[in-house]
Each structure stands twice: as structure tokens, then as C-alpha cells.
Amino acid sequence: GQMGGNDEREQTLNQLLTEMDGFEGNNGVIILAATNRPESLDPALTRPGRFDRRVPVELPDLAGREAILKVHAKKIKASDDVDLHTIARMASGASGAELANIINEAALRAVRSGRTVVNESDLEESIEVVIAGYQKKNAVLSDQEKKVVAYHEIGHALVAALQSHSAPVQKITIIPRTSGALGYTMQVEQGDKYLMTKKELENKIVTFTGGRAAEEIVFGEITTGASNDIEQATKIARAMITRYGMTDEFDMVAMETVTNQYLGGDTSLSCSADTQKEIDEKVVQLVKAEHEKARKILSENREKLDELAMYLYEKETITGDEFMDILDRK
Template identity: 45%
Template structure:
């Protein structure tokens, strides 16, 4: 087995030798469910466990990831002195695998906590308002992993093999929403958006150079010897077959895509500022909001239509900011432990 078939001697690949190539790709939802069934044979499951649902929320996981997931869920159940593993443990295990361990000893001061809450609320708000993004599963300001002070978790509803231009633009908008929320509230930005900016710039550059999704036309400007089987091969040799002028135009197009996304995000944040403030207040209070509570906040504070990329906004069915005399008081609840 190899991830670099292009480095093999051609003599090995001749007919009669290694002439049959088997591509081992990441498993689809049915494959993940079958793999999970193998790994849970030695684990007692309670009635709430639905392996089909676990498979649906683990898009992109490979066999080793799923084995680790089952192990994490079993450890969580053991720490809670439970005799069987349930969906609660599997959901928490997915968070641990994808976002990292909780860093309870990493205590933020009040200013940082408020800033992170606004940042994550911005991500969640824009993701909720754009219909062609993955649904928001959870928003949290609990530090996890090496550097994350908070996170907005989105879960795809199905395995995807293609993405449209508008979907990529929406991803960029969701990534930019955190830092733009900070700018709107504080008239200042922090270093917390570094990874967001890296990712949205990478998507925008791929739209221009790889997918022909820019004003430069249906042209692929990428000339790379990177292995198609590796995300980023070490020692990758990349050559450039276009001119300096084209390189400058590519940079300008990348900036144009991001600038257009910034304008749209600012519009969404301003239009639904009341929802943003309510979500931030709730995050500061309970530190984590799930999908149901997010929907409850949005329904109460921003009942307008979804913002569909590429179309003009239609008038909201009701006012964005409800009359305080008519609107019910925001219900405060303690999050179950």
C-alpha cells in the first residue's frame, strides 16, 4: 500500500505485475456504520444508542477515528459509572475527537470571555442564516485543544462529493463572521481569527486557481506535483506556469471574493444584531448552546427570512427587533450537567 503511487518504478506497474490498483477511500455513511458495528462488539450499549446516527455525524472519519471514538465513549461511560454507553457519550466523544479535550484549567478573564462569546455567536448566527451551510450543532466558549478558546461545531447532514460556488462563498462568510462581529462590537479585532482567516483565504484561492470560480474565467492556474492521495505531501514541488501579471490578478481576485463576503456578513450581522446580543448573553451565562436552543433564540429575536446567497433580501415577515412590550421575556434556564 502507498499514498505515492507516482513514485513507484514503472517496471512494477507493467501488465502482469502490479497491474490492479485498488483505491482505499474514506468510508461513506454505510461503511462507517459497518465499522462501528465491529468496534462496539466488546462494548455494552444502552437503548438510546443509534449507530446509524453516529455514522451520520462522523462524516470524514476513517476506521482509526471510529475506533478511537468508540474507545472515548466507553471511557466517558466508565468515568460516570454507567453500565452501558449511550448517545450522550457518543456525542461528547465526537466533540473530543474533532475539537480536542476541554481545558478547564485555561481560565479566561471577563473581557476575553465576552469577546470569545461575541466571536462564536457571530459564526453561529451567520451559519444559521445561510441555508446552504452545514447545520450548527453546538456553540461553546469552553476552551478545547491546543489554542481554541471557543468553537462553533457544524455537522454535515450527508456525505458530500461536490460543492457549488455559493456553498464555498457561504463557508467563507461563516469563517469571517467571528472577526467581523468583534469589529462591530468593539471597533477592534483580536488574534483569535488567525485560523479562520487562513481557511477562508485558502478557500478563496482554490476558487480562483483550481475551480474557475472567479472573473478570471474557467481556467485552472494550479501546476503542482502534489500526490492526489495526500492532503499535503512533504517536499511537494510546485511550479508556476503563469506570468507575474496573472499572479497579481489572482491575488486581486482572492481579495475581491473575501471583500464581497465581508460586505454580506456585515449586512447579516447588522440586520440580526438583536439575535447576536441574545445569543452572546446566553453563551456567557451557560458557556454552551445546542442546536435546539440556538433555534429558540433565533425564532424569538430574528424571525426574518434566510439570507440566500446571490439573491436580494426580501422583507421580513415581522420586524427584526420585536417590541419589548409584546415580546415574551427571554427565558433563562440552567444548562443540565
């Protein structure tokens, strides 16, 4: 009630505060409340003495994801080869509900294949369904498009593999998905990472620009396939400058604040228009420099780029191990 009006929200709040104050110490009533918007709560509710304890429920870490998967896996018949630790690693950033969904999706896939037992490949495919959508069976790419997508994905994977501090490649596919992706490269960290160095973030941007760089080198043309990469690379570059203080000019000054932490974490700029212009220029410079790095890496390894792209073009889906075998062959 910003206008000082005594609407029903205020009455509810007042009543709640009265009830919370009015309890005797021994009548055993506990009040629990949950919200996704702690920043918009009335300070009268959040000050000490009202709720004795605050429990922030963050996304589960690696051990948490594995434990949640174990709980849901009890409801299905899983074969002996299922390694939930690997699945938990692949599902980095997934919430409890998404993990439950991954198990359900794997069970459905097993039933569709006429099996009563869920195996490792079902779970891996179901992670991809949750991340990228179902395989689009009716999307038929022309031969040329398929080649472009193969080079694009190998561009990402090769740039990632040839840099230090990069997560290993787990799988590369050029089968279109219902999310609109025509293919994707899946990288999986060995464990959860809570801190990222400047070098690692720059490497991520280089990897994101690798797909477009491969198209430029091989076909001399660029396509619309890199739209998601562009979005991700820009996001990282902007965050490095405005939130992580990774430029000499701005040093450790925050140019951006995060609002609604639990609802998507939107950001709002807190600087003048001139500074904003400078930030935009820096973002462009940073992404350009990393894009150039990706082009250089791929030009120097052109033979491997061609060999891997042709292999992916024929197979449509390859594992990280197959990829590394070809890359390590002299």
C-alpha cells in the same frame, strides 16, 4: 535510482519483477502490496500485467462510517439511545482509525464517570475530543474574553443559519480545548456532499468570517481569535480561483496542481509570477467581499446576536436546537 547506480532498491525491484513474472499460472500465489505514494512507484511495477487490480482505499462515506462504528461498538456496552447514524454524520471526513478512536474515547469517558454503559453524550463528546482536543479545565478566561469568544462563536452560527445552502448548526461551545481553540461552532451536514456549488463555497467563507465580523460590530476591536478562520477562508478562496475555475478571468485553467494525494494533498502553483500576483489580489477581493456580507448580515440582526451571545455566555455550551429556538422566537 535516478543516477543509473545499481543500488539495493533497484536490485529489490528487479528481483520482485522477476519473481512476479516467473510464476506458473496454477500455483496459487497472490502478491499484495500497499502504498501511500502511488505516484512515486516505478512504472515497471504499475503497468498492466504486474498487479492485476488496483484498489484505492478512500476515506469512508456516511454508510461506511456507520458500518465501521458498528463493528467497533460491538466491543463496548452501548445504551439503547445511541444512534450511530448521527455519530457517523458528525464524524464527516474521519478515517477508520479515527472512528475506532472515537468509540474508545467514549468508553473511557463512561468509565471516568463511573458508568458501565456508553451513552449518546459520551460519543458526541468523544467526537469533539478527536476534532478539537480535550476540554481545558485549567484555562480560565477573563469575563471580557469570555464575552468576546461568545460573540465570536455566535457570529459564526448566526451567519451560517441566516444563509441558504448552509449546514445546520449542531452545537456551539465556549469551553477552551487543548488544540488551542477557545470555542467552536459545529455544523453537521444531513448527508455526505460530493459536489459543492460556487454559492455554497462562498457561503462557507462568509461563515468563517462571521466570528471576526461580530467582534468588529460589537466591540469595535479585533482579536487573535480568528486565526484558524482566516486560514480556512483563504484556503477555500484560493482553491476556488486556482483549482475549481470559479473566476471569469481565468475561466477553466488550472493554476495549481495537487501532489501526494494520499499524504495531505499538497498543492504547487503552475503559473507565472505575474499570474500569481493576480491570483493573490483575487483571493483578497473574494474574502473581503464575503467578510462584508457577514458584517451586513450581523448588523441587520444585531438584537438576535446580542440575545444569543448572552445566552451562550451564561450556558457555555448550547445545542443547535436551543440556538434555533431563540433565533426563531419573534
